[in-house]
Structures are given as C-alpha cells and as structure tokens.
Amino acid sequence: MTQAFIPFTKPTIDEATITAVADVLRSGWITSGPKVLEFEKALGDYFGGAMVRCFANGTATMKIALQLAGIGPGDEVITSPISWVATSNVILAVGAKPVFVDIDRQTRNIDLNKVAQAINKNTKAIMPVYLAGLPINIDALYTLAKQHSLRVIEDAAQALGSSWKGTRIGQNGKHDLVSFSFQANKNLTTIEGGCLVFNTERFGTEQVQLAEKLRLQGLVRSGPDGMEVDVLGGKDNLTDVNAVIGLHQLKQLDQFQQKRIELAKDYFLKIKQAGLVDQGLGLPIADFEQCNWHMFQVTLPLTQLQRSRSDIMSALKEHGIGTGVHYPIITGFELYRKLGYSPETTPIACEIGAAILTLPLFPSMSSHDIDRVVHALAKVLN
Numbered sequence: 141m142t143q144a145f146i147p148f149t150k151p152t153i154d155e156a157t158i159t160a161v162a163d164v165l166r167s168g169w170i171t172s173g174p175k176v177l178e179f180e181k182a183l184g185d186y187f188g189g190a191m192v193r194c195f196a197n198g199t200a201t202m203k204i205a206l207q208l209a210g211i212g213p214g215d216e217v218i219t220s221p222i223s224w225v226a227t228s229n230v231i232l233a234v235g236a237k238p239v240f241v242d243i244d245r246q247t248r249n250i251d252l253n254k255v256a257q258a259i260n261k262n263t264k265a266i267m268p269v270y271l272a273g274l275p276i277n278i279d280a281l282y283t284l285a286k287q288h289s290l291r292v293i294e295d296a297a298q299a300l301g302s303s304w305k306g307t308r309i310g311q312n313g314k315h316d317l318v319s320f321s322f323q324a325n326k327n328l329t330t331i332e333g334g335c336l337v338f339n340t341e342r343f344g345t346e347q348v349q350l351a352e353k354l355r356l357q358g359l360v361r362s363g364p365d366g367m368e369v370d371v372l373g374g375k376d377n378l379t380d381v382n383a384v385i386g387l388h389q390l391k392q393l394d395q396f397q398q399k400r401i402e403l404a405k406d407y408f409l410k411i412k413q414a415g416l417v418d419q420g421l422g423l424p425i426a427d428f429e430q431c432n433w434h435m436f437q438v439t440l441p442l443t444q445l446q447r448s449r450s451d452i453m454s455a456l457k458e459h460g461i462g463t464g465v466h467y468p469i470i471t472g473f474e475l476y477r478k479l480g481y482s483p484e485t486t487p488i489a490c491e492i493g494a495a496i497l498t499l500p501l502f503p504s505m506s507s508h509d510i511d512r513v514v515h516a517l518a519k520v521l522n
C-alpha cells in the first residue's frame with residue numbers, strides 16, 4: 141500500500157472557519173471592516189493588552205514598521221542573512237542599507253555578540269529574525285539597542301506563540317516594534333496577512349495612527365465626506381475574509397503549539413534512536429519552553445555524505461516525504477551580489493544556509509508520520 145505524501149507543512153482549517161468565511165462573503169462587507177477590528181482586538185488581548193494593527197502580509201508589516209521608525213536613505217539596519225529574503229528586501233525598499241551580521245551556529249539566529257562591531261553612525265535599527273520561532277536573548281537585544289540608541293524591529297514572522305523568560309514575544313513592556321506574518325505556512329494563518337505590535341507605553345499612540353495611514357494611501361477621514369492625505373501610504377490593508385480566518389485560528393493556536401511541541405520531542409527521540417546524530421545530522425536547540433516550533437530544521441553533513449542537499453530532498457520525495465529550505469543565505473542572491481554583498485563575509489550563515497533542511501511539522505501530523513520521516517531520512521542518509 142502506498143502511503144500518503146507528507147508535505148513539509150500544511151494548514152489546519154476546520155469547518156467552523158469555512159462557515160465563518162462563507163458568512164463574511166454573504167455579509168455584503170468583504171474588505172477591511174468589523175472582522176479586522178475584532179481580530180486586532182483579539183490579538184491585542186493575546187499580547188496582554190497591547191495595541192495591534194493588521195496588514196495585508198508580513199512584508200508590508202515590516203516595511204511599515206521601518207517607516208514608523210523613520211528609516212530611509214542613508215540609514216543602516218542590522219539583520220540576519222538567514223531569513224526569508226523579505227526581511228532585507230523591505231530594508232532596501234525604504235531606501236536603507238541592510239547590514240548582515242553572522243548567525244550563531246546553534247540557534248541559527250543573529251549572533252548578538254557580533255552586532256556591536258557592525259554598529260556605526262549610520263546604524264538606526266536592529267532587525268533580528270526568530271528562525272523557526274526560536275527567540276534570541278531579548279534582554280541582551282534591548283540592552284544593546286539602548287546603549288546605541290537604536291530602534292528594534294523584530295521580525296517575529298515565525299514567532300507567534302514563542303516567549304522569552306515567560307513573556308510572549310510581542311507582549312507589552314520591553315519590546316519596540318514586533319512584526320508577525322500570517323502567511324499560509326505560519327502557526328496561525330489568515331492565508332496572507334500580518335500584524336504589528338506597538339509599545340504605546342514608550343512611543344504613545346501616534347505611531348499607531350501613522351501605521352493606519354501608511355497601510356491605506358495615507359488617508360484620514362473626518363465627518364461624512366472629509367478626506368485628507370498628508371503622507372504617502374500604500375494599499376496594505378487586511379480583509380475581513382482573512383481576519384475571520386485569523387479569529388478562528390487564534391482560538392486554536394495554543395492547541396496547535398502543544399501538538400507542534402509533542403511532535404518536535406518525538407523527532408528528537410527518534411532521530412537520536414536512529415543514530416542520525418552520530419552520523420553528523422545537526423539538530424535544532426531543544427527549547428520546549430520558549431520556542432513555538434514553527435519548523436523542525438536539521439543540518440545535513442553534506443561534506444561527509446559527499447551528496448548534495450537537492451539530491452537528498454529528491455530521494456526523500458521518492459519516499460513520500462516533503463522537505464523545504466528555509467533559507468539559503470540572502471547575500472548569495474544575484475540582487476544582493478550586484479549590490480556588493482557576498483556570502484563569505486558571514487561564514488557560519490554560509491555553511492548553515494547550504495546545509496539546512498526543514499522536515500515536515502504541522503499540527504495534523506501523527507507520531508506515525510514522524511516514524512516515516514525518520515525512517516526515510518535514515519535510509520536516504522545511509
């Protein structure tokens with residue numbers, strides 16, 4: 141009997157969500173409206189009473205965050221070279237310069253110990269990325285930002301539900317601007333979407349109002365017919381159809397995360413039992429307290445195996461196992477090479493970007509599926 145293909149990820153959408161989407165479609169109001177407001181309120185509650193605004197996707201959310209921080213031409217923003225290219229594309233999009241600092245081999249996130257060396261008079265912000273949802277040291281991040289008077293735009297696209305020392309990433313207090321994505325693969329999806337969490341204690345509500353303008357043509361309405369535009373905004377609003385999906389996903393988020401944690405623990409156990417660690421397979425940090433387990437990523441011992449990652453991915457596919465690459469190093473892309481960047485300046489990121497492999501992990505997977513992935517991996521690597 142052939143077994144079903146296991147993709148590297150799959151959204152969990154229940155019937156109640158599908159009914160709720162149909163209700164919005166029948167309601168006569170399908171773009172940004174009451175469901176977006178409800179979703180923003182629910183997210184605010186999730187983040188302990190913070191102000192939250194939603195956007196069309198995580199990319200737009202991060203771009204608007206950079207604009208709110210006043211980042212533009214002549215400014216430098218420090219970030220990680222191992223991320224979805226959206227992270228640095230938005231820095232370029234506002235006319236600023238991304239500065240890539242190498243990652244830590246174990247966490248695969250930016251190495252905060254190397255950030256200070258990259259700060260100069262043009263540096264305006266740090267944009268850390270929480271790969272696979274694993275947070276960096278938030279205390280050290282904000283100490284560094286304070287020392288150098290830098291803004292922080294957290295690319296928490298993958299980190300919804302992750303925490304640092306018991307406090308959710310995005311929850312009020314320490315954080316500056318925190319950006320999340322609700323793209324199809326994320327732990328909570330709205331198909332496409334994103335949200336920004338503000339620190340109004342520190343920056344007031346002015347930034348919230350500016351964000352609202354920037355996401356919709358710079359528009360401010362007053363009275364029945366009054367309209368004013370005083371800044372250049374885009375078309376980056378979330379729709380009610382997306383928001384109602386988010387409302388239903390949010391109710392299930394904790395349960396999704398518990399399942400992800402269980403599956404991740406299962407991976408650790410079975411990968412070790414299969415002797416794959418002794419064969420050089422690199423495991424992620426086993427953080428079951430703070431990480432939301434957005435992905436389960438291993439690193440392949442490619443030199444030892446004398447095989448390419450592409451070859452291994454194809455062989456796994458033949459065994460019915462889908463995998464992904466998150467991510468190749470950004471500075472290896474032609475656009476970035478043409479701008480003068482090169483992967484060699486961040487050697488650890490260069491190595492990890494070439495060897496990283498995302499194994500299947502999503503809430504509707506079973507322990508039997510984990511067995512299948514690990515058996516296939518063992519067969520292919522031997």
Ligand SMILES: Cc1ncc(COP(=O)(O)O)c(C=O)c1O
Nearest residue numbers: 197198199223224226297321323
């Ligand atoms: C780390 C990271 N940053 C930014 C983004 C961009 O988000 P979106 O695809 O919603 O625009 C994503 C998601 O794809 C991501 O994983």
